[in-house]
Amino acid sequence: MTHPAPSAGPHGTGPRRTGLADTIAAVATAPGHAGVGIVRVSGPDALRIADEVFGGRRRPSRTPGGRFLFGPLRAEDGELLDEGLCLVFRAPHSYTGEDVAEFQTHGSPAVLGQVLGRILALGARTARPGEFTLRAYLGGRLDLAQAEAVLGLVNAGTETARRQSALGLSGALGERVAGIAAGLTRTLAAIQALLDYPEEGVPDEDRAAPLAEAERDLRGLLGTARAGQVSTRGARLALVGRPNAGKSSLLNALLGYERSIVTPIPGTTRDYLEAGVELAGVPVTLVDTAGLRETDDVVEAAGVRQAAHLAAHADLVLVLEDGSAPREALPAELPEEGRVIRVQTKADLPPRWTDPAALRVSAVTGAGLPELREAIGQALLGDAARGEAWLTTERQADAARRALAHVGAAQTLPDDLAGFEIEEALHALAELTGQDVQEGVVDAVFRNFCVGK
Ligand SMILES: Nc1nc2c(c(=O)[nH]1)N(C=O)[C@@H](CNc1ccc(C(=O)N[C@@H](CCC(=O)O)C(=O)O)cc1)CN2
Ligand SMILES: Nc1nc2c(ncn2[C@@H]2O[C@H](COP(=O)(O)OP(=O)(O)OP(=O)(O)O)[C@@H](O)[C@H]2O)c(=O)[nH]1
Ligand SMILES: [Mg+2]
Secondary structure (H helix, E strand, O other), X not given: OOOOOOXXXXXXXXXXXXXXXXXXXXXXXXXXXXEEEEEEEEOOOHHHHHHHHEOOOOOHHHOOOOEEEXXXXXOOOOOEEEEEEEEEXXXXXXXXXXXEEEEEEEEOHHHHHHXXXXXXXXXXXXXXXXXXXXXXXXXXXXXXXXXXXXXXXXXXXXXXXXXXXXXXXXXXXXXXXHHHHHHHHHHHHHHHXXXXXXXXXXXXXXXXXXXXXXXXXXXXXXXXXXXXXXHHHOEEEEEEEOOOOOHHHHHHHHHOOOOOOOOOOOOOOOOOEEEEEEEOXXXXXXXXXXXXXXXXXXXHHHHXXXXXXXXXXXXXXXXXXXXXXXXXXXXXXXXXXXHEEEEEEOOOOOOOOOOOOOEEOOOOOOOOHHHHHHHHHHHXXXXXXXXXXXXXXXXXXXXXXXXXXXXXXXXXXXXXXXXXXXXXXXXXXXXXXXXXXXXXXXXXXXXXXXXXX
């Protein structure tokens, strides 16, 4: 285990300055007004501090874990701040694994600010982003993939993102990884057992077969990485084509409202324009671009260059061609095949060309739109099955890729070197779940959290 010690806060105490000895506090609910708001306190002083803030008959420090108390919350001079609930959790039975007190108050910034201020004056310090979840991780209550899933649940903008994050929190990804690691560990043991007898050689069923299986499983897991990332961070989808191809019309049709200006005049869209929409459970940013053509107009030429750039950096590109006009070559290079969906527009008009590789769509009648949405979903999510756990962050995908590379190398090497590669693959898998992480990786994960989580 090489957990980096979290940097100690300003009030860091304790012999090892691990930062875990101090008591942290933060507002856990979103800024702004709401029916109820929550302030959370975690650490060894949480219940002592709660005794001072909570003015009810029963003292939180004398209350068993898993109970809540109702009563007044008071300022230092005894003034009533609010009436609220105090929830008592006792180590290790809390989210962080430490003693935790939670105050559920009326949800205004004024009330929450006073309650938090009192708690800080009583000796707690402000929690850093993600620090409650960091403590749950350092206490062994969550692995790193589960902590990332907590972040995913907080940020979930679509049902797909929520479902994948909930699966991750349940530990399903960790189990999938543990299954692969178990096979590799058995293979490593088989190799090591025979290292002293090199003339024997490890039989195929103990080496070649399990390594091939690990490779297949890792490839399957990596096949979910694009879906996992796209469904959590979203995807950019650029619409490109010649002027008048119907890009702005199709963007409006996919959005369901008139976002982009449409006219019969070629060259209507000059600057690019973005709009968000959910497609196939993925938060998609649609990007309308200027029609691609050679032009002497300085402004339009800048728009054309920009369109090429936007296409190059999009996750997916819809290449639109007017189906009601003779086909003309596009005056620009297209992204590679896997990132392109070809669309023949204006399907309500008589076609002037046919191409089985292009989807026929009409922005006017809506014909072909369901098939286009389906194709977009397939291109973004691939064959990643809904019910299985996906890799949802680039960090996870990177670790899985390294594990796969080491398993690949192990298959071609003599036993002693193969054993080394399998150990490296196991290290990469342990990084994925956070059992064995490099300095800085944990910090990078928790940097993305908000305060109070
Ligand atoms: N009010 C509130 N709601 C919340 C949280 C919270 O901290 N407070 N959560 C977090 O941010 C999430 C829930 N996660 C939690 C996970 C474990 C425990 C906990 O106390 N576990 C103990 C006791 C379990 C039991 O009583 O059965 C344990 O596992 O030992 C609490 C919340 C979402 N909702
Ligand atoms: N019949 C028919 N006309 C369409 C369809 N889509 C677009 N048009 C017409 O084609 C013309 C150009 O449409 P736009 O959506 O502005 O085309 P664009 O590709 O954005 O053009 P630029 O912005 O100039 O590059 C307009 O007159 C639209 O009404 C369609 O599906 N069917
Ligand atoms: Mg346009």
